[in-house]
Amino acid sequence: MVDTSDEWIRQRTGISERRIAEDDVATSDLCIHAARWAIKNAHIDPLDIEMILVATVTPDRFFPSTACYVQKGIGAKNAAAMDISAACAGFLYGLDLADGLIRSGRYNTILVVGGEIFNKIVDWNDRNTCVLFGDGAGAAVVQATDESKGILASYIGSDGDYADVDLLGIPAGGSRMPKLDKIQMNGREVFKLGVRLMPEAAQRVLRQANVSVEDIDLLIPHQANLRIIEAVGDRLGMPREKVYINVDKYGNTSAATVIIALDEAIREGRAKPGDLLLLVTFGAGLTWGSTLLRL
Known part of the structure; x- marks a missing residue:
């Protein structure tokens, strides 16, 4: 589609493969999948989650927030939900916010998700960008602890x-x-x-x-x-x-x-x-x- 080659991409970027979401998949779909794995690995009930923070610049829609779709998808009915728009720094913005909220004593369990579907906002005729971005999501459960970790x-x-x-x-x-x-x-x-x-x-x-x-x-x-x-x-x-x-x-x-x-x-x-x-x-x-x- 553009004037490039596999060798050029590998040498300039280090990228040899990517994942591209199907046309009918939205960012929340990837986020829900990641969130379910995080919840399973954390051995918690979705109803324990008090806040959902989704970091993304490729939301399902301008509004409602993608976090609300994630809340519905995982059944976290007791949680507040909102998106964070900080581009590639979004997940660490979410961790920082979760850390502060938990240290304040107001929250004990927060789900932080980072998810993007960039293929839908990439100009596939622009070789400066179309060779770089992939689609994916990850999630973490952040909880209060008395242990010297976290x-x-x-x-x-x-x-x-x-x-x-x-x-x-x-x-x-x-x-x-x-x-x-x-x-x-x-x-x-x-x-x-x-x-x-x-x-x-x-x-x-x-x-x-x-x-x-x-x-x-x-x-x-x-x-x-x-x-x-x-x-x-x-x-x-x-x-x-x-x-x-x-x-x-x-x-x-x-x-x-x-x-x-x-x-x-x-x-x-x-x-x-x-x-x-x-x-x-x-x-x-x-x-x-x-x-x-x-x-």
Whole structure:
């Protein structure tokens, strides 16, 4: 469809395959599937969930929220539900919010979901973007605990000076301009900002928790492309074997990348109980965030 090749894509991005949702599948469908797995693994009843936070920039509709569809799909009748729009940083925004709400004492159990179907907003004639993005979802149950594990430190940030869609975003489809609803991106500028902001965000939570890079067992960065991942690892001084990478299998699934990677790392035994994990991401807005957690 565009002037590119498999070799060019692999060399420039590290992506060799992706998942594309069927035409009749919506973001909430993927989120519901992920949420059910998280609920099963957490050994809880959906009725225990008090809040549902869905991070997505590809919602089923402008409104109602995708979170409300997820609530219906999993039968979490006792939960409040809302969406978070923070692009690729969305899941860590959700974790930060869940952490604060639980620490406040008002909530005990929160479901955080990151899900995207990017194939419906990609311009398949634009080789700068159409080779990058995939569809997927992941979910986590966040609960209060008296144990010395879970979220140890969290940080999120943004800079609206970079909200220009010429950098990364969809120029229209909302109230400002109702047409041109396909993603655009300045890859060179996004790369430079990403490799600066993610290490800065990571260092910030390390300082919060008084932890050094050497203490980290596994770094799970946003899976934007292989070059960004490698550059972030290098700037943090993380050896390659401690950096988790699965962008080759899924492409950039935006808000879902970090939670999909975390789930796979646990399943593969790369992340084990007691390990100290550093999650870091950035996205359009610009938005960014990092979370330090112990399994």
